[in-house]
Amino acid sequence: MVTQYGIKLAVSLISAHFGEIVAKVCCCLLQKGTLTLSDITRYTELPSQQAKNCLLVLIQHNCVQAFAIAKEGFGMSTRAITHYSVVYENILHRLRFSKFLTIVSEELDKECEELLEGLLQHGRLTLEQIMLRAMSKQNEGTSVYQDVVRTNFVRLVNLRYVERCPTSEPFLAPNSEEEAPSIGKRGPKSAKLGLSETIEQRAMKAASPSEAKRFLIVTDIGANVTEAKTGASMTNLMLGEKRKHKALETDGSGAATICEKEVLWRVNFEEFVYQLRKKVCASNVRSRLDDGASIILNAMLDATKSEENLKSENTVSLTMDAIFEEVIKSEDGRTMTLDHVRAGLTQLGCHPFIRDGEEYFSVDIKNIIEIAQNEEVESIMLKRYGDDAYRMFRLLSKTGHLVETEKISDMAFVERKTACKILYNLWKDGYLHMEKIISHGSTQYQFLLWKVNKHLIKEQVLDEMCHAVLNLMQRMAYELGKEHEILKLPREKRIGVLGKRFDRIRKVKILLDSSLLKLDDAIMLFSCF
Amino acid sequence: MHSKQERYGDFQGDIKKETSLIDSLIKKSLKFLQDHNLIKEFSHYQNKGKKYFMAVEFEPSAEVTGGAWYSNGSLDMDFIATVKVSCLMCIKQLKVATVEGIAEFFDKTHVFHNKCFSEKIGEIVQTLVLDNEVMEVKSTGMGEYAGIPFGALCYKLVKKQGGVPRVGALTSIPCGVCPRIHECTPDGIISPVTCVYYTKWLDF
Numbered sequence: 238m239v240t241q242y243g244i245k246l247a248v249s250l251i252s253a254h255f256g257e258i259v260a261k262v263c264c265c266l267l268q269k270g271t272l273t274l275s276d277i278t279r280y281t282e283l284p285s286q287q288a289k290n291c292l293l294v295l296i297q298h299n300c301v302q303a304f305a306i307a308k309e310g311f312g313m314s315t316r317a318i319t320h321y322s323v324v325y326e327n328i329l330h331r332l333r334f335s336k337f338l339t340i341v342s343e344e345l346d347k348e349c350e351e352l353l354e355g356l357l358q359h360g361r362l363t364l365e366q367i368m369l370r371a372m373s374k375q376n377e378g379t380s381v382y383q384d385v386v387r388t389n390f391v392r393l394v395n396l397r398y399v400e401r402c403p404t405s406e407p408f409l410a411p412n413s414e415e416e417a418p419s420i421g422k423r424g425p426k427s428a429k430l431g432l433s434e435t436i437e438q439r440a441m442k443a444a445s446p447s448e449a450k451r452f453l454i455v456t457d458i459g460a461n462v463t464e465a466k467t468g469a470s471m472t473n474l475m476l477g478e479k480r481k482h483k484a485l486e487t488d489g490s491g492a493a494t495i496c497e498k499e500v501l502w503r504v505n506f507e508e509f510v511y512q513l514r515k516k517v518c519a520s521n522v523r524s525r526l527d528d529g530a531s532i533i534l535n536a537m538l539d540a541t542k543s544e545e546n547l548k549s550e551n552t553v554s555l556t557m558d559a560i561f562e563e564v565i566k567s568e569d570g571r572t573m574t575l576d577h578v579r580a581g582l583t584q585l586g587c588h589p590f591i592r593d594g595e596e597y598f599s600v601d602i603k604n605i606i607e608i609a610q611n612e613e614v615e616s617i618m619l620k621r622y623g624d625d626a627y628r629m630f631r632l633l634s635k636t637g638h639l640v641e642t643e644k645i646s647d648m649a650f651v652e653r654k655t656a657c658k659i660l661y662n663l664w665k666d667g668y669l670h671m672e673k674i675i676s677h678g679s680t681q682y683q684f685l686l687w688k689v690n691k692h693l694i695k696e697q698v699l700d701e702m703c704h705a706v707l708n709l710m711q712r713m714a715y716e717l718g719k720e721h722e723i724l725k726l727p728r729e730k731r732i733g734v735l736g737k738r739f740d741r742i743r744k745v746k747i748l749l750d751s752s753l754l755k756l757d758d759a760i761m762l763f764s765c766f
Numbered sequence: 767m768h769s770k771q772e773r774y775g776d777f778q779g780d781i782k783k784e785t786s787l788i789d790s791l792i793k794k795s796l797k798f799l800q801d802h803n804l805i806k807e808f809s810h811y812q813n814k815g816k817k818y819f820m821a822v823e824f825e826p827s828a829e830v831t832g833g834a835w836y837s838n839g840s841l842d843m844d845f846i847a848t849v850k851v852s853c854l855m856c857i858k859q860l861k862v863a864t865v866e867g868i869a870e871f872f873d874k875t876h877v878f879h880n881k882c883f884s885e886k887i888g889e890i891v892q893t894l895v896l897d898n899e900v901m902e903v904k905s906t907g908m909g910e911y912a913g914i915p916f917g918a919l920c921y922k923l924v925k926k927q928g929g930v931p932r933v934g935a936l937t938s939i940p941c942g943v944c945p946r947i948h949e950c951t952p953d954g955i956i957s958p959v960t961c962v963y964y965t966k967w968l969d970f
């Protein structure tokens with residue numbers, strides 16, 4: 238879902254990171270959809286070379302995907318024409334780099350975090366470039382350190398945090414008549430709404446490496462004698478993967494060189510989104526239910542992690558024994574008994590089903606996400622429109638269908654007049670859908686029926702959140718700019734009035750930073766999960 | 767008129783239709799009857815503008831007054847609030863309770879003068895659910911639900927962190943509750959840089 242302020246936010250992120258001109262190209266792509274280079278130069282009025290350079294920057298940072306389509310030229314010859322399409326989500330992920338880094342530093346270590354940071358900063362790198370970069374930072378011994386970097390890199394790839402980059406320009410055969418002309422007109426928004434596969438989706442599919450190849454690495458660890466032990470284990474690790482690829486197997490070290498020097502790697506955002514989604518679900522369950530339920534949920538998510546399940550709506554079904562086994566793996570889970578687990582599963586709303594005489598459980602993740610989304614929207618109702626509106630909105634959102642004014646006022650215990658006023662305001666602000674019914678009899682009656690429009694609300698809230706992030710960032714820039722001298726003050730000078738100002742700006746920064754992170758969590762909740 | 771419409775009362779306009787008397791005469795006679803304490807005036811809960819009359823010995827029906835939660839044609843907010851608080855306290859004490867359980871509890875402890883009907887309590891509990899104060903759960907018949915039949919609808923207090931409801935991410939910053947958000951632009955008259963809500967928020 239890309240909203241108006243979503244686009245503004247993306248453009249402002251790009252402009253902050255890569256400057257105005259790149260932002261101009263990006264904005265053009267966001268507003269007009271997939272374009273060719275000549276279209277871009279026409280719309281942005283930039284010289285062709287400059288536009289091209291901008292596109293290269295965006296491609297390097299995974300914000301644009303290029304693809305070629307065959308087009309019949311005059312006469313009989315066909316020409317391949319390159320199109321550029323923007324990857325909106327990847328732009329917004331730029332807000333979240335610090336979260337991704339935290340995940341890695343918590344799960345792995347500081348060195349892996351640094352490695353990932355390099356990749357995030359540069360967008361795409363070969364292993365060789367990664368190693369050179371790491372070594373330029375580190376002044377110590379070469380080959381030993383190289384192997385450390387290699388090992389860390391393999392760890393990151395094995396955990397799917399890093400993946401091979403997609404093909405830079407896949408070729409798409411034109412497949413249907415109506416699809417080709419849609420390019421350029423179709424905005425990212427309509428592309429998402431479209432039921433059939435859009436050309437952008439086809440391009441993404443064609444570009445992404447096959448599952449087997451995506452996380453395949455061949456590294457030459459163990460060349461150094463001192464690291465022989467690690468080396469052996471690393472090769473083992475890779476052996477299974479290698480077997481799938483006979484061609485690579487024939488010449489291990491040659492393949493390794495190619496892999497290090499030529500293959501481009503990037504951060505796998507999908508995996509990080511999955512991890513964050515897991516965190517959000519667990520924390521929602523913890524605050525709504527209790528620790529036990531969240532431990533069980535985590536355990537079930539851990540047990541079911543596989544590629545197909547990254548975005549699935551349910552966890553995989555597991556037997557009680559399998560769940561218990563997973564639960565006691567974690568430190569907090571060790572104190573739980575089978576009864577605890579059973580009670581927790583009930584709290585999570587799991588209804589077991591029987592297969593082959595065994596009970597299976599699965600958790601409805603989509604439902605947890607929806608509850609979290611509702612909480613966010615309801616909090617808006619409460620804060621902006623008050624208690625009565627909150628109650629009425631919850632009533633409508635629970636029932637899910639059209640309800641008449643009088644019924645709402647009765648059930649929510651709100652005076653009819655007040656109820657009318659609130660419903661009207663909510664409708665005016667786009668949160669409700671209204672229908673009028675006129676009964677024709679001896680006297681005419683008019684009934685008003687109301688309903689929550691979930692899809693519209695999601696879009697509107699998302700748009701407001703993007704607007705709020707933009708405002709937050711602007712205010713932050715203003716506050717920091719105003720006090721930038723103060724921020725540079727050495728410790729001994731932070732006394733008296735200056736000290737107070739320093740204290741204030743420090744607190745301001747902390748508050749704004751944390752609000753930004755929280756708000757971005759909410760944006761992810763509505764757009765990525 | 768006296769004998770008719772015992773529990774529903776009569777609207778002034780209807781009286782006119784039925785008796786075919788002129789306005790001033792009706793008004794006069796109504797006044798006379800009221801002065802002699804033979805009829806009384808009351809209002810309809812959905813139609814407060816109109817005057818209704820009935821003989822003093824009758825009580826208006828729930829369909830006219832709106833029922834137990836109405837007094838003088840409007841919602842009796844104080845009474846509702848009292849019942850709500852009592853229900854909350856009861857659920858807190860019982861940990862998990864069915865509507866019948868709450869009604870029984872009230873009857874036993876004589877919280878209210880009159881007998882408590884579970885139907886009425888149910889209405890209040892539903893608003894507590896809408897208030898997000900209590901939540902609906904199904905009994906498992908085990909543990910804390912012992913004594914409640916399996917599958918019965920029960921109510922539990924909603925868990926709150928530190929006693930306050932969770933604030934959403936958007937509403938915890940000024941823009942989330944700002945009435946001017948649609949007029950706010952980076953370099954307009956209303957802008958984040960000049961925003962007074964922010965200034966207040968960041969006033970440490």
Ligand code: SF4
Binds near residue numbers: 941945
């Ligand atoms: S910056 Fe200020 S004026 Fe603008 S939307 Fe936010 S709170 Fe409102």
